[in-house]
Amino acid sequence: MADPIVEAAQKHPAPEGLVYTYGTAGFRTKADVLDSVLTRVGLIAALRSRALKGKWIGVMITASHNPPEDNGVKLVEPMGNMLQEEWEVLSTEIANQSTPEDVSKYYHELASKYKIDLKTPARVVVARDTRASGSRLLGCLLDGLTAAGAESKDYGFLTTPQLHYMVRCMNTEGTKEAYGVPTEKGYYEKFGAAFKTALRGKKPSGHLTVDCANGVGGPKLVELIKYLPSKEEGLEIVVVNDNVIKPESLNVDCGADFVKTNQRAPPSSKTGPGDRCCSLDGDADRVVYYFKDSQNIFRLLDGDRIATLVASFLGDLVRSSGLAEDLKIGVVQTAYANGAATKYVEDTLHLKVDCTATGVKYLHHAAEKLDIGVYFEANGHGTVIFSHDTLETIEKHEPRSPGEKEALDVLRACINLINQSVGDALSDFLLVEVVLAHKRWGPQEWLSTYTDLPNRLLKVIVNDRRIFKTTDAERKLTSPDGVQAQIDREVQKVRQGRSFARASGTEDAVRVYAEAATKAEAEDLARKVSEIVKAAGGA
Ligand SMILES: CC(=O)N[C@H]1[C@@H](OP(=O)(O)O)O[C@H](CO)[C@@H](O)[C@@H]1O
Ligand SMILES: [Mg+2]
Secondary structure: OHHHHHHHHOOOOOOOOOOOOEOOOOOEHHHHHHHHHHHHHHHHHHHHHHHOOOOEEEEEEEEOOOOOOEEEEEEEEOOOOOOOHHHHHHHHHHOOOOOOHHHHHHHHHHHHHOOOOOOOOOOEEEEEOOOOOHHHHHHHHHHHHOOOEEEEEEEEOOOHHHHHHHHHHHHHHOOOOOOOOOOHHHHHHHHHHHHHHHHHHOOOOOOEEEEOOOOHHHEEEEHOOOOOOOOOOOEEEEEEOOOOOOOOOOOOOHHHHHHHHOOOOOOOOOOOOOEEEEEEEEOEEEEEEEEEEOOOOEEEEEEEHHHHHHHHHHHHHHHOOOOOOOOOOOEEEEOOOOHHHHHHHHHOHHHEEEEEOOOOHHHHHHHHHOEEEEOOOOOOEEEEEEOHHHHHHHHHOOOOOOOHHHHHHHHHHHHHHHHOOOHHHHHEEEEHHHHHHHOOOOOHHHHHOOOOOOOOEEEEOOOHHHHEEEOOOOOOEEEEEOOOHHHHHHHOOOOOOOEEEEOOOOOEEEEEEEOOOOHHHHHHHHHHHHHHHHHOOOO
């Protein structure tokens, strides 16, 4: 009898000479060389589900902030978090098997190594963003799932966080941890109701312009707005760059990555001084805010700013609810966090700061160890995690005054408003709007909490980025030999200087970050460190 695994792998053969790596956010590369990877991800997802006794596993076909010609795929664990690292390695290994027979052999070896009964059910939830290559790659994935005998549920177009939400809901349905109704309508109803409750009658000032990066976040935001309070009683949202019918315009001159990397508004932006804006990225799991101040100067309110705003608000709510002795809030950052943000959290908010490697899986994992873990990467990936015990404490707490009750009601609503499974640009910006409404702040007041150190993020193309290895949450290079010492020498010459270099997990480049007391010094430091990296990397 023919081997269905071999047949599926034969139908989508791996291109010669390519090496695939499950990186910071799954597999991600040019869409036209991903067919074999998607089929094999279907096999791995089925094995992962069986290894977890038939729990639903998520598969999201997306390349997030990457250009339109890219695509990618990542797996989602039953509670909506990132794939367990051991299975990232297994995914990489199956993706790089040479022949269809090797794929089948590897698949069956995994099953016996992990004692997976291939006759038990495998369940996989699938969704994709609006990239042109998505429907073809979905077919490749489904071929893998069928060959592995998995049951699949395809939601079509979703934002990445919506897929994470569906997976968590499907695995908690009917239990005390039930996370919500596993439908798009269920998602909109949950977050819409939580937003209204958390506002508690407060009205966000002015309107908010949301740049949807011409990605899947556009149509999903238009749908979400139907479930939010009307603009008279709630938030007026102006949706821009929601042109998904032209996939080639995805992330082009718009979106969170454009704004954060170029530190300027999309050229299409028509907002005036003081108008609040935010930009989602291509799969709506990242958001950054910005505005033009009274001198018409562009001001960025990035992930660091969202983390500090949310941490300060949740800290106020915990204190006002009478829970300050019971619950500790921590902020988790990566090395890309601006030094001024870290200093503000420690010295002004008096909260603990942890630093992890880049990639939401590392921040998420660190935040899970806290009572309340606020984590955002500077580029706008992030959310807030409330531990199981914390949720119980907040649920059981009896307020001792009307003031405590009000704060507790808002805190409980914020818990529902926050997508705890993964950073969710839509729910994150609603949370920001709740905080600004309660604080009666506009973007200028928000910006005034601390002053960013001027900084620069550069990309350096080298022969093989994998020779750049790091330690200490990616803040120090351990190889190539001597490179870190050269960087340290340049940093020591600069006032408030800080710089580091690390290999990107999503693009074939080494990223260089630098910050300093002045813009000129930051630019110069970034340039010098980039030269050091270029020389070491044989660019
Ligand atoms: C500096 C930067 O923004 N890096 C991004 C980028 O990772 P890299 O490994 O730096 O390519 O993509 C990741 C996935 O989207 C995101 O988590 C991360 O923050
Ligand atoms: Mg993204």
